Amino acid sequence: MNRGIAITGMGIISAIGNNVDENFRALTNSDKGISRTDNIDTIHKDEIMFGEIKKSNDDLASELGLAADHNFTRTALLGAFAARQAVANAGISNMSEYKTGLINSTSVGGMDTTEKHYYEYFENPDTIKFISAHDGGDTSQKIAEIIGLEGFVTTISTACSSAANAIMLGARMIKAGKLDRVIVGGTDGLAKFTINGFKTLMILTDTYNTPFDNDRKGLNLGEAAAFLVLESDKIVEKEGKKVLARITGYANANDAFHQTASSENGEGAFLAMQKAFKVANLDPTQIDYINMHGTATPNNDLSEGRAVARVYEGKDVPDFSSTKAFTGHTLAAAAAIEAVYSVLAIQNGVVYPNLNFTTKMAEFDLVPQTELKHKNIDHVLSNSFGFGGNCSTVIFSKN
Amino acid sequence: MEALKQELKEKIIAVLNLEDVQPSDISNTDALFGDGLGLDSIDALELIVLLDKDYGIKLTDPKEGKNIFQSIDTMAAYVEANRTK
Amino acid sequence: MAKTYINGIGCVSAQATTAGFPSEFTIDENANFLELVKPDYKEYFSPIASRRMAKGVKNGIVASTLAMRESGVENLDAIITGTGMGCIEDSDKFLKAIIDNNEQFLTPTSFIQSTHNTVASTIAINLGCKAYNFTYVNGAVSFESALVDAKLQFDADEVSNVLVGGIDEMTEYTKSLFKLAGFIKPDDSGPHDVLGSKTKATIFSEGATFFMLSDTKSESTYAELLDIETINKVGVDAVAHKAIEFLQANNLTQHDIDAVVLGFDGDVEFDEYYKELAREFAFTPQIFYKHVSGEYNTASAFGLYVGANVLKNQEVPQQLKINAVEKPSYHKILLYNQYRGIDHSFTLISI
Known part of the structure; x- marks a missing residue:
């Protein structure tokens, strides 16, 4: 196994909690965060449920201490909220002490605000300030501003695998010595744009999502933000930092099959996992828990399940679950919140339950862990897949 | 029925943005998906909305589309039997 | 490497x-x-x-x-x-x-x-x-x-x-x-x-x-990409210093640079950044391109296209010259871009 890159801080906000502790408590108490929407004015509000964060934009802005005339979108507010927590958790007081970067990720950036003001811009001069807040890069600039970071800032947007790719780039930049410290993660606020988008694909369930269940009907959309602080071993040693866990493996591969659907045999997912094992120098059997992408769409769970079955052909598949039943599918942020959950699984020795599961899928013999399970966990594999065949795997290991 | 088939061909060409394809290029019996016209699952979702919008037919399960959209013949027969507008 | x-x-x-x-x-x-x-x-x-x-x-x-x-x-x-x-x-x-x-x-x-x-x-x-x-x-x-x-x-x-x-x-x-x-x-x-x-x-x-x-040179090679650095925010007064630091990190000084490609886009509010670099590199041939490419978030890729072609052709097109300084040959080019005072980048290419 390679030594990996140290994780020294985490921050998160999701439908199951406003910080790391609240998220962990919900995961271990089987408290799901799926509900009707309070914040979004959509005609579908009585048909579908969401992994919605109940804090309003005004709540978030006031907690961040923003001036009344700010132009933060919900995606930026959530991102700044989680990133600030991560920085505090890592005990960083002087951001410019080391060469520090921010690698954020988002799928739709400031779309939540754009869709509110789209035609209003020409009538209401107060809204013009949001025109520049639409693109993903603006979201990251805002987060950098809140945490006081000047230097390398970038944003990855590969749909639902985005944050996994941000984590991967961060780990690679530390490994190469390009950065000493990097804050990596992702953020996505709920928007009518994505709600209606997924609705047209007919992959939204009208009830609670049921990952890996034979009768699964689709996903619940969610919103969230989470960030990890990665630091070089030089800093860790010099400052005697507590290492929460390490990133030992990562890979991205492309399914090269279809713009939205995953291939039948999960080729991209299979390749991503294989490459990640190679980077980590781990054998698949050394994985103690797989945090699946598991969106509960018919296509994803079949394709991902087949890929996992291929990886573990002739061997026992490790305990696995999807946490999407708790949080909904939080798009670009998914891999970031699941990275936090993976680290917590290692720290606390738990496998989270895959909620809402009743019937095994007909296509293969895979049954997720449905009850909370305590055991020693050295390595967690986390999968994330996005539109455009984008498949990513990250492996987290005990320090 | 023939008029409906012609109408469906024109609509398919328009909603799927099939530049350079003429209604006469699509036979009534040819497969629309796979080896035939070469349409895929996203096109099927577009056609589901077409049925809803223009003929008042609501499909809730995308899998239903498979049988309905086999060919212009099957599509026209389904529309004829189920249209509400 | x-x-x-x-x-x-x-x-x-x-x-x-x-x-x-x-x-x-x-x-x-x-x-x-x-x-x-x-x-x-x-x-x-x-x-x-x-x-x-x-x-x-x-x-x-x-x-x-x-x-x-x-x-x-x-x-x-x-x-x-x-x-x-x-x-x-x-x-x-x-x-x-x-x-x-x-x-x-x-x-x-x-x-x-x-x-x-x-x-x-x-x-x-x-x-x-x-x-x-x-x-x-x-x-x-x-x-x-x-x-x-x-x-x-x-x-x-x-x-x-x-x-x-x-x-x-x-x-x-x-x-x-x-x-x-x-x-x-x-x-x-x-x-x-x-x-x-x-x-x-x-x-x-x-x-x-x-x-x-x-990773290998071929008949179609334009240039070697030596280094890239991006900075989300920097003051006008610090930008020239950042450029010099970037060159130093590559064991170069400004005298090693045969041309600079600057992303002038005609916005008087933020042009100071480019003018600052133009002053720093006053004795270096200077190139601009956004009057022919227009501004867009990835217009700097057009800038790299221009820089790579200057190295390949060993000639700066007349319409893209900012100053009259010329070099007998072009070996190393520095590109600098920013948009609305943020998202600054330095790119270094060489033959």
């Missing part, structure tokens, strides 16, 4: 660049938006294959095809793109449909195609390329982020051939929003002097520029 060579370039822009590096550029000083010179798309894909492709995707496919063709490379180890605004044609279309139809009768195509990584994934699907596939969306350093990523992989000896590109497209509605927000100069406010501008905002455009990066 492998080297990184630019072995092929494809460019779709407001100039006739698909036919090769222009010997003469079209300059329209009165325009506030430079219209794209549209390639003959049918040469690159069938109408059925392109039925869902918006302009940006089409341009991306054309530019990437040209870059690969020139280099002769067929197998890629990574596809990495950058786009500041993403696929806004489809995103505008889907958003308009949501609002205009009150969330009813929506179809998925424009939603699917609005995803920022559509160009990179379409290239992968077309080539059947299962390799690493990333897309960066960070304003004016979207393309440079892609370059940083590619360089990281060459440095680690992980790849031999990487396709890197910058793509941005514009729509009529976004154009009107950008005029409202003061990012595009008002209609009929020309003529515009990109270097000596006295007004705010810029002249805009769109385009796609792809580079085939390889």
